[in-house]
Amino acid sequence: MLEPDLVKTGIKGLDEVLSGGIPRGNVILLAGTAGTGKTTIGVEFVYRGASQFNEPGVIVLFEVAPDKVMRDAALFGWDLRELERTGRLKMIFTTRQLFQQELLKADSPLLAEAAEIGARRIFVDGVVRLPEPNGGDARDAFHLLAEGLHRENLTAMLALESTFADPAGARAPEEFVADTIIRLSIEPVQRAVLRSLEVVKSRGHEHALGRHSFRIINGQGLEVYRRVQAPRSLQRERGAAFDPTSRVATGIPGLDELVNGGYFVASTTLVVGISGAGKSVMALQFIAEGARRGERSLMITLDEPPAQVLRNAQSIGIDLQSAIDRGLVHLWYEPPQEFEIDRHFAQIEAIVEGFRPQRAVIDSLSTYGSSLGPAERSFRDFFHAIVALMKEHQVTAVYNHENPEMLGMSSMMGEFKVSSLVDNIILMNWVELGDTFRHALTVAKMRAMPTSRTTHECEILNGQGMKVLPRPLRAALPMVPFAGYLGLLSRAPERRTPPMVPETQ
């Protein structure tokens, strides 16, 4: 089969959405209302072509003065003046009518200017519904324009201003003629704004459907984040078949015995419990155990900034900073106030692919839940994508989730029903005995491994961290073991009578 000649846009993330680029010679319509980023995409398309792919380009402007475009481009680090000076770019200011007329003439001086530098790309900013020279309709007029561009063998991006509120409801006739349509939008989300783009159609190649987020970043340009739900490589799906023999030590004394020697490699473990139940401590010990073994670990923290995580680690005797300095731990913090889930996932993906951790922790999933809301599928889709990413890269991952119930749990994940996606679930509870809340741990689920689902007491000691206490407790300890109670998780445990008989096994 003939491979299509694809023009790479060079815009970060966009070529992935376009499955490698846009077929050469396509007329690409950038449709969107004012402020959606059409000019920035178009200018970057030409800039990247001229500066990275040896494809000189032309920018045609009808309303914005070229010096303003140059000034704005400089904010992204794009030196358009230098490209002009070296004959790789021409910026031409004209009127729509003249431009349209010139494209219909084979000997146009305007097109001769483009040919003089060997232009392969063109961006036309501010196309509006074109008047047909001989009284025809706008669709004919646009068709003539597209033919003119095609004759010149230019891959063209045309920014089309949309003024309608419902872009899907009122299709411009240009959209039927264009080969590729990229619709840009900007919408308010919880008092912030979210930019997104959608490749509505693109002739001659495959592309990722759906709306993908993007940002316009000073000093860089556009960065497109593929929709988190979009299917990834087949390899990612195959990653789920994990090694059935190797075990990954948890780093919690006493826990490995409860999970058959450790977690499976590339398995997904959910640690669920109320705030203060010890989830973050467990996570830090999991990371520290990796560092002790010389394994790379990624810790994604959403609730606590790095300095606080380092201090917490210090308080349980873990020198996390030293592990970071040795390149064994990557601590990544993103404040949750203005999550853009596609972007967030793309960042995690980049870290995983670059740092190649063997262990990972996210503390905590509930922060995603509160940012994304349970109503839509976003949270589940995001979690599904994260699980698949970690499995593809054979990362053994632990995810903390805060369950709001203080004593016992009536459900593991509350509104966020993702427990079916995970391999292991560890429940962290408080148990009220006398006037004290004591820590309890139950291994509730272990995929492909046996589990007793007994509740074990654990303790967290300053400078030492967490450990799971032996069961039954040694006689020297002045506490009645859990086995001496009935209904520990029923929120009203009862003491056994007569006194407990020690287990024989």
Next chain:
Amino acid sequence: MTPKRIRDLLDRIECLGHACDLDLLLFFYRHPQAFLNSERLAVYVGYDLPQVERSLETLLTAGLLRQSSDSTRPARLYVLTRSSSPLGGSLSSLLRIAATRDGRLAVLHALKQRQPPRLSGRDESEPVANGRPVPRT
């Protein structure tokens, strides 16, 4: 930016005589490659068409501007020739000054202060200085 500096630059560039000459230059400074007809240019710079055509001729003759050569078309591609012109350095300096509101007013003032028009019988919208095309240097 002193009046003397502006006068020196104007003396060096020599061909500028009318406010329209300056405003056209400023337009092409912001739009270094423009494909337009003179009617449209007149609308952009705000002078009457005959004056714009005279000023275009002045700038073209002085080599500050070049245009596409096809006379059968109403529109031409105008290209500001800052870097290739021998006057490039002075022109850039003058345009940088005139790019601000105060700077433009100062240059216009200096233009008015220059020697009166040598050609008689011209009204306010016509060139105030030499009027004749200045040969390329």
